[in-house]
Structures are given as C-alpha cells and as structure tokens.
Amino acid sequence: MKKSKINKSSAIKFNINDGLSPDCKSKKRMLSEMAGMYLDSEAYSQSLSNKDVLVYEFYDLGKPEEPGELSYGTTIIYPGKIGNEYFMTKGHFHSILDTAEIYYCTNGHGYLLMENPEGAVELQEMTPGVSVYVPRRFAHRSINISNSEPFVMFFAFRADAGHDYKTIETKGFRKLVIEKNGKPEIIDNPKWNSD
Numbered sequence: 327m328k329k330s331k332i333n334k335s336s337a338i339k340f341n342i343n344d345g346l347s348p349d350c351k352s353k354k355r356m357l358s359e360m361a362g363m364y365l366d367s368e369a370y371s372q373s374l375s376n377k378d379v380l381v382y383e384f385y386d387l388g389k390p391e392e393p394g395e396l397s398y399g400t401t402i403i404y405p406g407k408i409g410n411e412y413f414m415t416k417g418h419f420h421s422i423l424d425t426a427e428i429y430y431c432t433n434g435h436g437y438l439l440m441e442n443p444e445g446a447v448e449l450q451e452m453t454p455g456v457s458v459y460v461p462r463r464f465a466h467r468s469i470n471i472s473n474s475e476p477f478v479m480f481f482a483f484r485a486d487a488g489h490d491y492k493t494i495e496t497k498g499f500r501k502l503v504i505e506k507n508g509k510p511e512i513i514d515n516p517k518w519n520s521d
C-alpha cells in the first residue's frame with residue numbers, strides 16, 4: 327500500500343444548492359451506464375433511445391486509500407424517472423463491509439435506501455439539513471423523489487473502505503422506491519436475486 331507523503335490541509339468549495347464544485351471534476355453516471363438497474367427494462371430502453379441523460383454525478387477527490395484518511399464530496403441525483411421508478415444511484419456495499427458513512431442533505435428531497443447482507447432494510451427521508459448515519463455492513467442508494475429539483479448530499483467515509491458495486495449490479499436491492507398516485511412508495515423488488 328502506498329503511503330501518502332503530503333500531510334497538508336485543503337479547502338474545496340461545494341455549492342449547497344447544486345452540489346457542484348468549481349475546484350474539481352465530478353464523475354458522471356449517464357443513463358446508458360444504468361443498464362439492468364431499473365425494474366422496467368422496456369421503459370429504460372425507450373428512454374435511452376430517446377436521449378442518454380445524466381442521472382447522477384459525484385466527487386471522488388482521490389484521497390489516499392489508507393486507514394485514517396477520509397473520502398468525502400457531494401453526490402447529486404437529478405430529477406427523473408424510468409417508468410414509475412425514480413432516478414437513483416446504483417448503490418454499493420463497501421468492500422470493507424464493517425465501515426460506516428455519513429450523508430448530509432443540502433438541497434432537494436430524497437431517500438437513502440439501505441440494506442445489509444442479512445436482509446435488514448432501512449429507509450431514511452432526506453430534506454435540507456437532515457444527516458443520516460449509514461451503519462456498518464449496509465449497502466446504500468440515494469433516490470431523488472422530487473420531480474423538479476436535484477437531490478444534493480455531502481458524504482464522508484473511511485477512505486480505504488472501497489466500493490463493491492458488483493453485488494448490487496447482480497442481485498439488486500431487496501426493496502425499490504416507486505411513484506404511485508403521485509407519491510413515493512416502497513415495494514419488494516420482484517427482480518431481487520437471492521443467489
């Protein structure tokens with residue numbers, strides 16, 4: 327493991343309304359990178375053939391992946407839906423499962439959906455000013471339930487935690503958040519794969 331040589335403070339600006347930083351470049355997740363993540367695959371293909379839109383973006387500041395370091399930044403989920411399922415992040419477990427994370431909402435309206443390998447599910451509603459502690463062992467996904475505003479959150483976690491996207495890509499989350507009669511509703515994921 328590479329040891330970091332520089333031990334200096336740093337200051338980075340993140341806009342609380344749109345979540346964007348003038349100081350660094352975000353990572354972008356386009357709709358075309360979300361294949362298989364939505365329940366309605368027909369609506370997904372149709373939407374994609376119409377236009378490949380930006381679903382979410384986030385910052386990875388490249389902090390050294392070492393114990394004692396922190397990784398942080400903002401994540402911005404744009405408003406939109408595929409079928410009746412809201413725009414969301416892919417979601418992930420941490421590769422070091424026993425690591426927690428903090429989220430703090432600065433704009434918009436959304437949910438943080440969490441589940442652990444044993445099947446416990448947690449859902450927290452987020453509005454500006456709300457912070458949520460994602461416990462160790464819980465996969466987490468951010469869902470924008472507003473149809474007009476970006477859902478913006480600041481996050482921080484142990485920098486060496488790592489990201490396991492693969493488990494969610496193959497199994498999905500046990501629960502989904504969809505819009506029903508104009509309101510968000512949590513449902514069992516009929517495509518959830520327990521193998």
Ligand SMILES: [Fe+2]
Pocket residue numbers: 418419420427466483
């Ligand atoms: Fe995380």
